[in-house]
Amino acid sequence: xxxxxxxxxxxxxxxxxxxxxxxLVEEETPALKDGEILVExxxxxxxxxxxxxxxxxxxxxxxxxxxxxxxxxxxxxxxxVGTVVMHQYGWCTHAVLDTKKPDPERPIRKAPADYPKDLPxxxxxxxxxxxxxxxxxxxxxxxxxxxxxTVFVNGAAGAVGSLVGQIAxxxxxxxxxxxxxxxxxxxxxxxxFDAAFNYKTVSSLDAALKEAAPxxxxxxxxxxxADFTSTVLNHMNLxxxxxxxxxxxxxxxxxxxxxxxxxxxxxxxxLTVAGFKVPRWFKEWPKGMEQMAxxxxxxxxxxxxxxxxxxxxxxxxxxxxxxxENTGKAVVKL
Amino acid sequence: xxxxxxxxxxxxxxxxxxxxxxxLVEEETPALKDGEILVExxxxxxxxxxxxxxxxxxxxxxxxxxxxxxxxxxxxxxxxVGTVVMHQYGWCTHAVLDTKKPDPERPIRKAPADYPKDLPxxxxxxxxxxxxxxxxxxxxxxxxxxxxxTVFVNGAAGAVGSLVGQIAxxxxxxxxxxxxxxxxxxxxxxxxFDAAFNYKTVSSLDAALKEAAPxxxxxxxxxxxADFTSTVLNHMNLxxxxxxxxxxxxxxxxxxxxxxxxxxxxxxxxLTVAGFKVPRWFKEWPKGMEQMAxxxxxxxxxxxxxxxxxxxxxxxxxxxxxxxENTGKAVVKL
Numbered sequence: 001x002x003x004x005x006x007x008x009x010x011x012x013x014x015x016x017x018x019x020x021x022x023x024l025v026e027e028e029t030p031a032l033k034d035g036e037i038l039v040e041x042x043x044x045x046x047x048x049x050x051x052x053x054x055x056x057x058x059x060x061x062x063x064x065x066x067x068x069x070x071x072x073x074x075x076x077x078x079x080x081v082g083t084v085v086m087h088q089y090g091w092c093t094h095a096v097l098d099t100k101k102p103d104p105e106r107p108i109r110k111a112p113a114d115y116p117k118d119l120p121x122x123x124x125x126x127x128x129x130x131x132x133x134x135x136x137x138x139x140x141x142x143x144x145x146x147x148x149x150t151v152f153v154n155g156a157a158g159a160v161g162s163l164v165g166q167i168a169x170x171x172x173x174x175x176x177x178x179x180x181x182x183x184x185x186x187x188x189x190x191x192x193f194d195a196a197f198n199y200k201t202v203s204s205l206d207a208a209l210k211e212a213a214p215x216x217x218x219x220x221x222x223x224x225x226a227d228f229t230s231t232v233l234n235h236m237n238l239x240x241x242x243x244x245x246x247x248x249x250x251x252x253x254x255x256x257x258x259x260x261x262x263x264x265x266x267x268x269x270x271l272t273v274a275g276f277k278v279p280r281w282f283k284e285w286p287k288g289m290e291q292m293a294x295x296x297x298x299x300x301x302x303x304x305x306x307x308x309x310x311x312x313x314x315x316x317x318x319x320x321x322x323x324x325e326n327t328g329k330a331v332v333k334l
Numbered sequence: 335x336x337x338x339x340x341x342x343x344x345x346x347x348x349x350x351x352x353x354x355x356x357x358l359v360e361e362e363t364p365a366l367k368d369g370e371i372l373v374e375x376x377x378x379x380x381x382x383x384x385x386x387x388x389x390x391x392x393x394x395x396x397x398x399x400x401x402x403x404x405x406x407x408x409x410x411x412x413x414x415v416g417t418v419v420m421h422q423y424g425w426c427t428h429a430v431l432d433t434k435k436p437d438p439e440r441p442i443r444k445a446p447a448d449y450p451k452d453l454p455x456x457x458x459x460x461x462x463x464x465x466x467x468x469x470x471x472x473x474x475x476x477x478x479x480x481x482x483x484t485v486f487v488n489g490a491a492g493a494v495g496s497l498v499g500q501i502a503x504x505x506x507x508x509x510x511x512x513x514x515x516x517x518x519x520x521x522x523x524x525x526x527f528d529a530a531f532n533y534k535t536v537s538s539l540d541a542a543l544k545e546a547a548p549x550x551x552x553x554x555x556x557x558x559x560a561d562f563t564s565t566v567l568n569h570m571n572l573x574x575x576x577x578x579x580x581x582x583x584x585x586x587x588x589x590x591x592x593x594x595x596x597x598x599x600x601x602x603x604x605l606t607v608a609g610f611k612v613p614r615w616f617k618e619w620p621k622g623m624e625q626m627a628x629x630x631x632x633x634x635x636x637x638x639x640x641x642x643x644x645x646x647x648x649x650x651x652x653x654x655x656x657x658x659e660n661t662g663k664a665v666v667k668l
Contacts, residue, residue, distance in 0.1 A: 052598075052602075222597070225595065225597045225598065225601075226595050226597065229595070229597055230595065244597055244600050244601045245601075246601070247597055247598050247601060250595075250598060256594035256595065256598065257594070257595050258592060258593060258594050258595065259592060259595055260590035260591070260592050261559070261560050261563070261564065261584075261590065261591050261592065261593055261596075262595075262596070263556070263559045263560065263563055263578055263581055263609070264386075264559065264581050264584060264590065265609075266578050266607060266608070266609040267559075267578045267579075267580070267581060267609035267610075267611075268386075268609070269609065270608075270609050270610050270611060270614065271608065271609055272606065272607070272608040273600060273606070273607045273608070274600070274604075274605065274606040274607070275597075275599075275600035275601035275602070275603065275604050275605055276601075276604050277601075277604060280604065
């Protein structure tokens, strides 16, 4: 028997989540049945998407999210003790997983057999995990960037945005990003972004885009949504592609943000605007993970992690990520 | 020398265009130079797109639009007298065209050599012309309809919409349309639409869509825009495709229509929303024209024309089309 902890989604969020919206529960893990494994989390993920997902969740369940852990007890020959897995069992220190009847909504994935030994395991939640796949597939599949084009990404110092800009550079594009602090902007320039600006301090987003992308934007990778996106659309070039990954500016709103409809702009500039969730390309993930790991080893992709220590600090890490405290991927080390 | 007439875009429209915004000019056509042809219009087109295009046009020029005419004088061996051509020289009874230095923005196109003799030449502006290509390419390329899917089109009794619904049926889809009168709705049912409703008399667009498309909408071909489109997006299925062809509900607005941003819906349903103008596929038009002509001959595509007689009545025909007087393609017979 092992003592395990989990954080329960105790109260529906009203605007910005509060630490008191979560409840810590401690319990003993049950004895394993045949085919089951007991996983101890090494790292848990906090991501923007969790905020809107809670809208349709019942309270009282374990807060959702991905974890990366190690098998510490096993009644499955496929998952011997020591196996590293990623799972979707939410904010918990331990999870009992049934390897015989895996939940299709919450697949158990093993770390790739060829995962480089010199890379931290936390990257399996970051650049070589869901975050990396979000950048890789969401950008390449929907924006179809061509050499010489201008790519703009907002939330560019975030986990996904920072990877999108670097993939854009690898593909021979001009990468432009926006972020919410001067320190983040400085980091974007270190990463090789051709232009970057602090959207909180520019005189206007319109003027900043005009300066940073003087020939217009061909590919727009959107993490922010609403008024921000409405403004960016005015800077898109003919036949531009927009990949909608997130809408973090609106996640705490209780009502849909309003503004001018974009349909006439989409029509007159012949834009393609597409939204996605990354499990859509799940079958292709192994290829994407291999590519991201390779780029990291070659030094073509750099990453930063914002690590919060201690399971009990997950709500704090989540709220911090929503207000933009993190640069790069936000993870919690257990 | 031939007396020719043209209608000048004399005043920038304020809201709905008025007949007094146009000015009739009569003049003699100049003698032809080498390589030039004189074309006498048989039919001129009035289309919704003309309304928004005028926003960026200087007043004083000949009103824009497509014409179908016959060469009545020729100094070009490629275009002998009698040749039928389509041109973009605007609202005129006659046009002198330079076949040696054709304006790339206003290409001269010959009627296809194999154009069926039993089809009226007016169809070269309609189902076998730009209108048909708008429906054919705009729908098939961007919506990529699959057998068994639900296709919704608004402005469905219009020139383009009525063709989109019929192409949807040919592709094995369920076709749903909306129009602005009971007579139009009756015609849509004659054309084989599985469901159709009068959007002006339904209790709510939301309820009408729920009833007409109970399993949701996979493909949406949009001619109307703004609030109408905002409502339809709520009925789209996961991975739905939206082809934005027009925005007729907003063409007379002086300010951009406002409402809830669609970005979160596009994201959560993983929609693809694309706008287009049909010259984009110009190279593929011959293939599309051949297909449309064949479907018409096979009785798979039916069409209706709303013919206004007399060149002087072009402004009236244009305004009538904008308020929805036409069923099917609006043309002016000279």
